Amino acid sequence: MAERKLFKGNEAVAEAAVRAGCRYFFGYPITPQNEIPEYMARRLPEVGGLFLQAESEVAAINMVYGAAGTGARVMTSSSSPGISLKQEGISYIAGAELPCLIVNMVRGGPGLGGIQPAQSDYFQAVKGGGHGDYYTIVYAPASIQEMVDLTMQAFDVAETYRMPVMILGDGVLGQMMEPVEFREPAPREVPAKDWATTGAKDGRAPRLINSIYLQPEALFKHNLKIAERFEQAKKNEVMCEKAKTDDADIVLVAYGTTARICRSVMDRARAAGLKVGLIRPITVSPFPYDEIGEVARTAKAFLTVEMSLGQMVEDVKVAVSGAAPVHFYGTTGGVIPTAAEILERVEEIARAEVRK
């Protein structure tokens, strides 16, 4: 067994990326993710890689575009206001079918907002984010170990589907410390980068990294090709954890930090004799619609909990599709919901929907 080491979330995700072969990092400082660029500035030169602090998030993501276009394993990281600036570039990267990793340690918004943990950028993360018809693959880890495991496979996944992969964390996941083990992910067959622009050597034809298709039919076809890859990702990459859902009357749905809290809510509710389960999407894009839909056949009610005023709850409603009521509890602005508050909501729902 590999050794377990105590790591801060931000540094763990950076180390995992390096071990996954990431050799280029372009970023711009913003709280609460500064330990990622700081770690990379020390670490990447040790492995012959390169760290560069860009003049802005706009420049950073376009440097990622350039490096990804040469076939390099490249990443950037930021937090909400910076990710907003990166959306132009993310859209171009998606349009040009380039793989890369983007880490987003979400903080409260809108505007400058605050620096405390939030989940209010769910819509931005999972519904494309920038302009145009595209999706990215978005992981929502709930522990440092899971963040490491997902990061270790993120580049393989990005290269398989030729699209950006995002790790959607928050200030809690970035700042807290847990023991982690860096373990090799299951090997994948990653397609050769026969599109990378590295100079047209040895008589090969020139290559082009591009997202412009002025003929509507050509753009239609191009978008369908990208969508088809995402369809494949839907088939192969959806990840979600179900806990005690088999006999559950009330099912909590939460991701990331909030799911950790909901797990203890579930345990306390069970101890009090309430049949409560938990569904934790690990990929929030593609979203585990089918997995939730299946549980909706037996569950009497759902409670979605988020550090937002209600974003993922819309996807949960789509998944449940009217089979059971979907309730919502959320906090915003960097306020973390407490287990007691959530438990109170669970008890209310139990009184109204289960024992009626």
Place this chain on the structure above:
Amino acid sequence: MKQVYSVPKSLQPRSTHYCPGCTHGIAHKLVAEAIDDLGIRDRAIGVAPVGCAVFAYDYFDCDFQQAAHGRAPAVATGIKRSVPDSVVFSYQGDGDLASIGAAEIVHAAMRGERITVIFVNNAIYGMTGGQMAPTTLVGQKATTAPFGRQKEHCGSPLRVSEMLATIPGAAYVARVALSSPGNVAKAKTAIRKAFETQLAGEGFSLVECLSTCPTNWGMGPYEAMSWLEENMIPYYPLGEFRTPEGGPNNA
């Protein structure tokens, strides 16, 4: 029979989408000739802008990336840093480089990024139909400056080469004009020097090419050339503003 001229090998043998009398074609040819002369076609990676030259990749016979509006220097940075032995050039218009991409060009120069920038200054937004650029001359009409650019309203035009020449990381900065045969010959020398600066690892290089946009200037090709020489050159003096040998030359 002695061959005195041929199309540069680094250009694709096809006609362009540029308007009659547009100098984008001349700039393309000079870049391709420099690539041929220096024997770097298989190391060259171009970065196309958003502007009339967005399809530049259709004309060059080398690898290319198409960048978002103004972001070519950042994209070029990502390429050069991940493939250090490549020869990277961006090709950008004045709206692209001097307006929306002002931060990216300044910081690429500041870092001494080993890239070559071909800056096509035609004092107008060509692709979008003749709106005012940061380089539009005072009094010059544009669709968004229907009474001519007014200094009091939107300031005086930006002299990009002079500005960048103050940055230590900029190793070679020159302004040329794509007007007369004599000026085009000088432009060819400057573009070659810019690539040589990159090959020698000396830092950032940029050649500003004063150019015409007969279509949006509302002029014929010949009239546009005269207008460039009579109006642009007095405000945008030609010459080398910075060379690897000796800092600012004639700035």
